[in-house]
Amino acid sequence: DSGVTQTPKHLITATGQRVTLRCSPRSGDLSVYWYQQSLDQGLQFLIQYYNGEERAKGNILERFSAQQFPDLHSELNLSSLELGDSALYFCASSGDSRATEAFFGQGTRLTVV
Amino acid sequence: AQSVTQLGSHVSVSEGALVLLRCNYSSSVPPYLFWYVQYPNQGLQLLLKYTSAATLVKGINGFEAEFKKSETSFHLTKPSAHMSDAAEYFCAVRNSGGSNYKLTFGKGTLLTVNP
Numbered sequence: 001d002s003g004v005t006q007t008p009k010h011l012i013t014a015t016g017q018r019v020t021l022r023c024s025p026r027s028g029d030l031s032v033y034w035y036q037q038s039l040d041q042g043l044q045f046l047i048q049y050y051n052g053e054e055r056a057k058g059n060i061l062e063r064f065s066a067q068q069f070p071d072l073h074s075e076l077n078l079s080s081l082e083l084g085d086s087a088l089y090f091c092a093s094s095g096d097s098r099a100t101e102a103f104f105g106q107g108t109r110l111t112v113v
Numbered sequence: 114a115q116s117v118t119q120l121g122s123h124v125s126v127s128e129g130a131l132v133l134l135r136c137n138y139s140s141s142v143p144p145y146l147f148w149y150v151q152y153p154n155q156g157l158q159l160l161l162k163y164t165s166a167a168t169l170v171k172g173i174n175g176f177e178a179e180f181k182k183s184e185t186s187f188h189l190t191k192p193s194a195h196m197s198d199a200a201e202y203f204c205a206v207r208n209s210g211g212s213n214y215k216l217t218f219g220k221g222t223l224l225t226v227n228p
Contacts, residue, residue, distance in 0.1 A: 043218040098214040099207050104157040
């Protein structure tokens, strides 16, 4: 158990819908990273938050957004969903902002039908 | 930008045989390098990391990796494979630029262990 909790584990939704994925980092970790894992693209970095502020952005679509709350949990919002958004979404946390050691959650498997 | 290349998307070994998973990196700055393992329907678990200290890094489950700057490599090895080692393995490099840090992953290598 990495100490990073992601909910829900599985999500099935229709095209055009909006979903929210939730991540609780390890106790005391200030950084949260979101990754998308798909068969064709592999593990792609989406976005990083550190202590409530956006720190780095990767290949995140405009339809996707994220935030980190004062209690340090984070949410990834995916809207206007398309079939191609079906993937495994991982959250990772680290104690610093430099990804010195990142711990991953079990992921949320999103299926868009 | 930093990147990693994992040679071989699928490696198959016999139980008890040497495991060698290859990773080459590209980085203009001294890199931080990582190996993660992903079991089916699980998240990624950190096996080991190199952070510019000892070049031979020992990790969990008997795995180790050697950082070779001259070869820009960080290959993962284990002397004797167990059935429980069957999983997908990812090499990653920490990208750094200004105040931005993130992990960039290779495509992964699926390890199969045959009885």
